[in-house]
Each structure stands twice: as structure tokens, then as C-alpha cells.
Amino acid sequence: MTMTNLYSRKFPVDQRVYAAKGDDPYDNTRSVLKQIDLSFLKHKRVLLKPNIGRLAPQGQGIITDARVVAAAIDAFAEIGAEVVIGESPIVGVDTFEAFETAGITKVANDRNCKLIDLNEGKYTRLPVPEGLAIQELKACSPIFEYDFLVSIPVMKMHMHTGVSLSIKNMKGCLWRRSKVDLHMLPPIAGMEEKPINIAIADMSGVLRPHLSIIDGTIGMEGLGPSAGKARPVGVVLAGLDPFAVDAVACRLMGTVAEKIPHLAMGAERGYGVIDPDRIQVSPDHWEDWITPFLPPPENLSIEFPNIKVFDKNSCSACQSTLLLFLKRYRKVILDYFPKDQVIRFAIGKGHESVPETTICIGNCTANIGKTNTFIKGCPPVASEILYEITGELSVDLLDGKSETPD
Numbered sequence: 580m581t582m583t584n585l586y587s588r589k590f591p592v593d594q595r596v597y598a599a600k601g602d603d604p605y606d607n608t609r610s611v612l613k614q615i616d617l618s619f620l621k622h623k624r625v626l627l628k629p630n631i632g633r634l635a636p637q638g639q640g641i642i643t644d645a646r647v648v649a650a651a652i653d654a655f656a657e658i659g660a661e662v663v664i665g666e667s668p669i670v671g672v673d674t675f676e677a678f679e680t681a682g683i684t685k686v687a688n689d690r691n692c693k694l695i696d697l698n699e700g701k702y703t704r705l706p707v708p709e710g711l712a713i714q715e716l717k718a719c720s721p722i723f724e725y726d727f728l729v730s731i732p733v734m735k736m737h738m739h740t741g742v743s744l745s746i747k748n749m750k751g752c753l754w755r756r757s758k759v760d761l762h763m764l765p766p767i768a769g770m771e772e773k774p775i776n777i778a779i780a781d782m783s784g785v786l787r788p789h790l791s792i793i794d795g796t797i798g799m800e801g802l803g804p805s806a807g808k809a810r811p812v813g814v815v816l817a818g819l820d821p822f823a824v825d826a827v828a829c830r831l832m833g834t835v836a837e838k839i840p841h842l843a844m845g846a847e848r849g850y851g852v853i854d855p856d857r858i859q860v861s862p863d864h865w866e867d868w869i870t871p872f873l874p875p876p877e878n879l880s881i882e883f884p885n886i887k888v889f890d891k892n893s894c895s896a897c898q899s900t901l902l903l904f905l906k907r908y909r910k911v912i913l914d915y916f917p918k919d920q921v922i923r924f925a926i927g928k929g930h931e932s933v934p935e936t937t938i939c940i941g942n943c944t945a946n947i948g949k950t951n952t953f954i955k956g957c958p959p960v961a962s963e964i965l966y967e968i969t970g971e972l973s974v975d976l977l978d979g980k981s982e983t984p985d
Contacts, residue, residue, distance in 0.1 A: 594858045596818035596827045598865045604796040607815035608650030611792070614861065615817060621659035626725035627651055628788070630732045630748050631677045632668040633805055640799030640809040643733045645682035647794040647815060651731060652690050660727070667697040667719050667751050669896045670759060670957045674698065697721050702754035709848065710781035712764050712774050717757040718786060730788035730821060734798035734814075734828055736807060738875040738898060739775055741839040742832065743804050744825040745791035746783050753786075759957075762894035763928055772840050780844035783821075787850070791824040792817045795831060800872035806902035812870045822851025823858045830855070833871025883909055886922050889937065893927030897941045897958040901926055904961040912968050925951075940964065 599610035629643035637644050648664065655662045664687055668677050674696040678684045687694050697719035705716040722728060732748035739762070740747055750758055761782075764774035795814035801807035814831060818824040822845060826836035836842040836853035846853040883905050890898065901924060916922055925933045928943035939948035942957045954967050965971070 593819045594823040594852045596816060596820075596824050596858055596860045598814060598816050598827065598860060598862065598868070600812075600814045600868050602813065603646075604644050604794065604813075604815060605646040605650045607796075607813075608647045608792060608817075609654060611815055611817035612651065612654040615790070615819065617655070617658055617660075617790075620655065620727055623660050623726040624724065625655045625660045625662045625727045625729060626722060627655075627662060627664045627729045627731055628722075628748065628751060629664065629666065629681075629683065629794075630743070630751065631666045631674075631681045631683060632672065632751050634672055634677050634680050635805070636680060637682055638797055638809070640733060640735060640797045640803075640807065641805050642677075642681045643731050643794045644796045645686045647792065647796065648683055648731060649686040649690070651729065651792060652686065652692050656690065656692075663693040663695055663725070665695040665697045665719075665721060667753065667755070667758070670756055671896075695721055697752060698755050702757070705785055707781050707785050709784050710778075711770070712767055712777040713761070713781050716782060716786060717754040719752050719754050722752050727789045728787075729790045729792060731792045731794060734793055734795040734812065734832060735803035736800050736832070736872050736875055737803045738806075739773065740779060740841055741776075741874075742825070742829060742834070742842075744793055744828050745788055745821040746825055746841060746845065747779060749782060749786050749788065750779065756957075759894050759896075763892055772844075776840035777844065779841035780848070780850075783841065783845040784848060784850050788821050790817065790819055791821040793824055793828045795828065798832065798870075798872065800832075800874075802875055802899075802902055805899040806906065807875075808873070810870065810872055812868070814868055820851050822846055822853050826853040826855065826858060827860055827865070830866070831869055833869060834874070885913065885919070886924070889923065889925040889927075889930065889933050891927040891929035893941075893943065897926040897943070900958040900961060901940055901964075904964050907961065908965055912965070915968055938964075938968070 597611040597614045599607040601607050629648050631642050635641040652662050700720050702717040703720045705718040707713050730745040730748045732744050735743040737743040761775050761778045793816040795812040798810045799807040800810040829836045923937040925937050925944050926940045930947050938952045
């Protein structure tokens with residue numbers, strides 16, 4: 580299977596989207612998949628790409644529900660396809676530990692389904708001929724060994740991209756640290772949109788799933804991708820046009836795809852369809868299931884009195900880590916600073932300087948951390964931040980792991 584054959588310019592013409600709602604995510608997934616003719620995949624190699632990019636258990640809206648993945652494995656296995664599951668998590672997360680924490684390892688082992696770390700080996704240079712923000716991607720080489728790529732994201736709001744659905748989930752096919760590069764792009768001349776949104780639209784023209792299954796069992800509203808609030812919906816969606824499936828998911832979340840920059844730009848280029856008049860959704864009463872999600876706040880530090888966050892060109896990994904830390908420990912750390920003192924944190928790669936006594940979070944702040952408190956990591960876990968401030972060890976369940984700081 581060659582790269583050209585796998586990711587061609589021939590985009591799906593079938594904009595039908597299938598939805599199912601109920602208490603059992605396994606049954607919901609089987610229900611939508613049986614309505615799509617996938618029989619041509621007999622004896623083909625199928626790669627399932629869920630969203631298991633962080634260490635988190637299911638039920639919090641952070642990662643794809645393992646029961647949705649289990650149903651997909653069974654559906655493709657019954658067709659006679661060879662099925663594997665692959666992921667490339669955020670920097671600092673071990674792929675197989677993430678699979679284990681999410682419950683994916685168990686469902687895969689029960690079905691003799693192989694798990695692969697997409698970061699294994701070297702990357703493949705993937706040209707982006709129509710790219711405005713990027714002209715090339717470092718894609719995980721294993722994805723080019725498969726005939727059919729399935730995106731299985733969880734339904735989430737996202738602090739940078741508006742939503743995180745099947746198109747955005749393909750960012751998890753980028754090799755290792757190159758995912759972070761999309762957060763560090765300079766402004767694009769003549770364009771007001773965030774570079775990361777332009778880059779994801781660029782990416783969607785060359786790195787796209789053949790099938791999208793969106794897990795709306797428990798989504799995440801507000802500060803997604805990991806610092807928001809779990810939002811039960813009990814819905815699973817599936818379809819062959821990832822833009823159309825994402826557009827229906829947006830509607831179920833109480834927004835519209837036209838307001839999501841990477842979807843709007845990609846559709847304008849002809850990569851997929853988001854126009855509701857061109858999308859046929861089954862069942863007809865699917866809009867009865869709309870469950871409005873809270874959007875991300877425009878000012879990420881507004882919820883934390885006495886806290887000042889200097890954020891310049893950070894990625895969602897450091898933002899989420901700091902936000903989770905502040906949500907859980909803000910009141911605790913206030914006792915370690917003079918009364919009424921503003922506690923300053925810095926994240927991101929774009930700082931030339933910050934005020935003295937600023938707590939610098941993550942490797943990107945190393946250049947300014949020399950004269951301030953510096954906590955290394957990409958990103959550091961919340962317990963390490965707490966340890967640096969209080970001098971006390973703590974196990975933070977939201978980290979998904981327990982470590983003693985170096």
C-alpha cells in the first residue's frame with residue numbers, strides 16, 4: 580500500500596451520517612456500523628485510531644470509550660478484515676500505558692487485536708500541496724501500512740480549535756513532537772485565523788480518515804481537550820465523510836461546523852461537506868438528541884482569582900496541565916504565598932521575559948526559567964508543580980500516574 584493510494588485527492592461523495600442513542604455504547608456503535616456497507620474490506624488491513632492521547636480512564640470525556648472501540652473491532656472482524664489499534668499520544672505519555680489506563684488493552688486482548696505505537700520507527704514526510712500554514716507533515720510511518728483508516732474520537736470542545744472530532748483526531752497520526760509544532764506556527768500573512776486552525780485545515784486535505792465513528796457516550800464541554808467537564812450524551816455517530824460526521828456532531832453539541840475554523844476552511848477547499856442541506860442523517864429525529872455543550876471561555880485565567888497566567892504560543896498539553904492543577908490545587912497553594920500576592924505562571928515558547936517570581940511551566944519556558952522557578956517536562960504532571968511549590972509529595976489522579984519528581 581503506497582502513500583499515494585492511501586491518501587488520494589478523491590474525497591468521499593457519500594455524506595450520509597448514521598446516529599444511535601442509548602445506554603450501551605457497544606450497541607450504539609454496532610447499530611451505526613451495520614448501516615454502512617463495509618464488505619469491500621474483507622481481507623483488507625484496517626487501522627482504528629481512537630483518541631487515547633492522554634493517561635485517563637474512560638467516563639471523563641477525555642478519551643474514547645473502550646466499548647466503542649470493542650464494537651468497531653468486532654464489526655470489522657466479522658467482515659473478515661485484519662484489525663489493529665494505533666495511537667500516538669501527547670509528548671511524555673507512554674502509548675501502551677495509555678491503552679491500559681483507558682481499558683483498550685483489555686478489549687484488544689479479549690479479541691486478539693494487535694495494539695501498535697504509531698511512534699515506532701521513523702516518520703514519513705507527507706507533502707501538503709495546498710498548505711497555507713504547513714507544506715509538509717511528519718506522519719507516523721505505520722499508518723501507511725493499512726488499507727483503511729478509521730478515526731474514533733470522543734466528542735469534545737477544544738480550547739484552541741473549537742471542537743475536537745474526527746478531523747482533529749488525525750493530529751494523533753503525526754510523529755512524536757511534530758504534533759507540538761502545529762501550536763508554534765507564526766501568523767499567516769493576510770489571515771486573521773489562528774495558525775493551528777489553518778494547519779489542521781491543511782492537514783485534512785492529505786491526512787484524513789476513510790470512516791469516522793464519533794464517541795458521544797460521554798463528551799467534554801468547556802475547557803477541552805482534558806480540563807473541561809464531562810457531558811453525557813449517549814450517542815454514537817458514523818459516516819464516510821469526516822466533515823459531514825463532524826458537522827452533525829457539532830450540531831449535537833449545540834454549535835455549527837461553519838463556526839469551527841478548520842472545518843469551515845476545509846469544506847471551502849472541497850475536502851468534505853458541512854452544509855446541513857447536503858447531509859442526510861438517520862434517524863430523522865436525531866436533532867431531538869441535541870445536548871448543548873458549554874464552549875471554552877475566551878479568557879482561560881478568568882476563573883482563578885489571584886492567579887496570573889502568561890501564555891504565549893503554548894500547546895494544549897501545557898494549558899490543560901496547568902488548568903487541571905489550578906482547578907484542583909489553587910486554594911492549597913494560596914497558603915504558600917503572602918496574602919493578596921498574585922501568583923504568576925508562564926507557559927509557552929514565545930516569552931522573552933516575565934516578571935520575577937513567575938513559576939515557569941514546561942520545557943518551552945526553559946529560557947526564562949533560569950531566573951525563576953522552573954518545572955521541566957513536556958508537559959510536567961500536576962503533582963510535580965505542587966511539589967515544587969509546597970515541597971510535599973502528592974499523587975494526582977488527574978495525571979494518570981504517580982511519580983516522584985527528579
